[in-house]
Amino acid sequence: MRIGLQKLKSKLDQLYSVYNRKQYVDPDPLLFLYNYPDVRDREIAGIIVSSLAYGRVAMIMQTVSAVLEKMGPDLYEFIMNAEPKTISCLFQNFKYRFATADHLCALIMGLQAVIADYGSLSTCFTMDPTGKTDLSGGLARIRAYVLRAGDAGHLLADPGKTSACKRSHLFLRWMVRKDQVDPGGWSNVPAAALTCPVDAHMFKIGHMLGFTKRRSADGICAAQITEGFRRISPDDPVKYDFCLTRFGIRNGLDLAELEQFLKSDSHHV
Structure with a gap:
């Protein structure tokens, strides 16, 4: 999926504002x-x-x-x-x-x-x-x-x-x-240094966003996906991990819906 960085950032920020809330944590x-x-x-x-x-x-x-x-x-x-x-x-x-x-x-x-x-x-x-x-x-x-x-x-x-x-x-x-x-709690470690935790959901999302073409979710794949997010959020490349991985984990939120939103011109999640 090809999407400009500014548009992608806008989309990700919308997802973050809606889903990065404690009400979506359970059953994490x-x-x-x-x-x-x-x-x-x-x-x-x-x-x-x-x-x-x-x-x-x-x-x-x-x-x-x-x-x-x-x-x-x-x-x-x-x-x-x-x-x-x-x-x-x-x-x-x-x-x-x-x-x-x-x-x-x-x-x-x-x-x-x-x-x-x-x-x-x-x-x-x-x-x-x-x-x-x-x-x-x-x-x-x-x-x-x-x-x-x-x-x-x-x-x-x-x-x-x-x-x-x-x-x-x-x-x-x-x-x-x-x-x-x-x-x-660990204030002595900068968020900018973090690496994205790549599970099966983030692996699919990384491919969806064009951040990686790796065939397995290995260390290189994690580095590539992190670098993709770092271009959007250099000080906090893992910022969108939680909100994105709600898709595919929580009932009613699937990856097809996420892809459709990212591709669309809609400003509403």
Whole structure:
């Protein structure tokens, strides 16, 4: 689909104004982050929620709810004080698709190690000796700490591989951006540095907009789609992620309707 940048920006801004609202979040797992006003708790919730954000959304919501309920309302307190035996006992019956109790326990104990050494996930993420914002470096640093505690399996993607690391970039979007939908909290990371979380819906949208021709939703594809949005919104290339991915996720909003709106001369969504 060929559309001028100014017209596309106008269209995307209209979609943002209509759909980038909390009323359209449910059943997105982002809902869980709203329960944690303290950023120390929110970043822990964010990384656990995003790590489990794959598969059918109803099962994601059910699984995440059960995990966070066992950890209690003060996630930072739990992470810093729970003994390995306590963690293992709490989650001994955990199973979600490819994730086992051992994977989840390794993730939680790894987060405990990160926070014990750095004070927060945010500090660990931004500890780049060059002073630059390096998303891959920050994600790799957190992942390396977690892996020292045990095998967390696929729960944290390896940014050094060809994957789009969708769940990791979703976590960063939640923690870095702050608007009516994304709660933010990591003010030391610029929104301009973010990469678009490319799931099946954003993959199709990226093709629809002509931002990518990749045949798979890999890291190159994510970079191309992000660059496409960066031409429209250089300071916040992930701004339109939430409102666009409502199409194809929420009942009554499908991708065909989105494409028709973007092609039309209508000024009303």
